[in-house]
Amino acid sequence: MSPTTPAAGEKRQINVPVMADLAARNESPEILFWVGCAGAFDDRYKRVTRAFVRILEHVGTKYAVLGLEESCTGDPAKRAGNEFLFQMQAMQNITTMNGYGIKKIVTACPHCFNTIKNEYPALGGDYEVIHHSTYLQQLINEGKVGVSGGESFKGRRITFHDSCYLGRANNIYEAPRDVLAALDADLVEMKRSRANGLCCGAGGAQMWKDAEPGKKEINIERTEEALATLSGQAAALANLGGVETETSAPGPHDLQGSIIAVSCPFCLTMMSDGVKNKEQESRVQVFDLAELVASAEGINA
């Protein structure tokens, strides 16, 4: 943080601290922010990375990133069956992080989160790994982020799409909802939510290949459900497949200004593509939790 506190609303350039530089100065960060490949390369998702960094800067957390030293966790390789490539990637990353003595990692990507948290320990990488939804929830609970002063989400309808690798894979269902609840928006649940959430279609390395022949793309099926939930079309929700627990459909609502909230880079891509396919992109937006929090906090520049 700069020594003199600038006036509110002033623009400040952020120089993202890199682990190698900290190590050279013999410093260690409180958390390592694991950016992930989507966070680093995907043009749309880079905005999520930047929003999350703004939040980290805003609350004054001592953080660092690996920068050019970060490499794919190996998740897509492992899910696709290429265990050899996965372990090569994992060992490389573990060597890097153990070299820096990393203890605590925060990441916005549920796939990176799951892999580092659950699959790196068997290969010698033991860290405390936190998904950014849990981290944001903590910041809000501690009052470090007030979720106010910026864009107001009051009265806007938001539905949260569960990421498989956060939800069923790791039982994190409430943290993202608690974050959204702080926005004071009109939260509506899809019928297939939490443990019954429907995949966006990108997991298991599907992100990098065409779907097998079928009658529909999975992201379209999911987007239709999200749109029907946001606009409260009970009829469209009556015959959904794979519903385990019946929930009442929300009341009718104008789609304009509605939001599909996600907590995963691949879900963001799939749901955004789905909304475009349904030609609703002028009315419905897809945002990651970090973007919503940064907007509400008024720290975007």
Add this chain to the structure above:
Amino acid sequence: MPSILQSQTFPLPYLYRMLQSIIFLLLLVAAFGFFAWQVRKIRANILVGRDRDMSGNVGERFKKTMLVAFGQQKMFKRLTPALLHLIVYVGFLVINIEVIEIVVDGLFGNYFGFHRSLSFLGPLYDALMATNEILGALVIVAVIAFWWRRNRTQPVRRLTGVELRAWPRLDANIILYVEVILMVALFTMNTADLKLHQLRGEDLPGTFPISSMLTGLFPASESALHVLERVGWWAHIVGILLFLNYLPSSKHFHIIITFPNVWFSRLVPQGQFSNVESITHEVKAMMDPSYVVPPAPTAPDGSALAPTSFGAKDVEDLPWTNLLNAYSCTECGRCTSVCPANLTGKLLSPRKIIMDTRDRVEEKYNSPLIFRPNVYGAEAKHEPITDLANATLLRGKVTPEELWACTTCNACVESCPVNINPLESIIEMRRFLVLEESAAPNSLNVMFSNIENNGAPWAFSPSDRFNWADDLFAAEKPAATAVA
């Protein structure tokens, strides 16, 4: 109760009763012996799978078994089938207390000329009989509902599918029919016994709310009633013993094997995929030339084991727990009904993979008495299989197209009421396709080489990895202090 001395004065009924006892004893020994022999074959089939240490965590495993298997926790995600199933399940548990009585009566009562040996329980016996009768009637209602859900013109969606035709479909209905027959036998026995006692002006121990309503339908002849009572009694117990020996050929084996299956559930987060240790040694040796690869495991006699492949091509390549899974499957289709790939019309059906696994292990190793494995044709995009013996699980039954449609979303794993993990088998077979056959879809091979060359699944230059941080600005705002 006539005394033994009395009985001995009538040689013919004495002989008749002794014969009943002896036949019953032989039947009981044969049925349980035959069942044990069948279970041994199943055990052997399960143990062809790869070794996996599932010991330890007794407390957690016990809790899981009580909740998920005994308590049917995961069934209650869908209320209607959960309640119907609960009736049949509780009916099975409670009515089987009466089987204890039947066994005692059958072994000793026939000989000594008494029956209803538990009647010394008095009021408790009244309650037990009344509960049995009410549950018995409810079981018939539930079974009819189950039959309707399965056999109406448009059955419940998850009760349809390419894997649910021919034998699996017949098997499901046989189970329902047998359950009705067993209940009818129980009511025949009770009603006849009740009326027999009424005619003789005697009091039958126990309370029979359903049978007492049915006595009017039965003939008022003592000899006919005696025959009916015996027919009901024998039909009930012989039915149970036959059904017991039908279980190993049927999906209904779940009533037993669910308990060990849940006990041996994976206790790690669902997102954690298994680590392949042999690869870990290889990778470590590559990265550090001084790393000493531990010696390969040997057979108990010290001889070297045949090298195993990476991943699974056939049933013996799967961990034994996945084969235990295959025997626990009731083919209910909750997994398939929530599978995003299946919901959007892809070929993948997690249930089919589990059923194929059981079919395959029974085809290659020990087959059950009734063995009608699924045969797929064009509807599952299957090449006609000519060489059945060498048609491995992968390709012989499960096509790569099914495997590549999986999003690894864990919906199937989450939905299974008995903790079966279809995802694990899918990943094992993907491993075989990729590591042994290099048979991944081309786009995935591109992704692999991107990771190898660029450290990212996309074709971006690694030197651009940190570009996201360029020109990053934030609107300055004093950090909020803790809310007062």
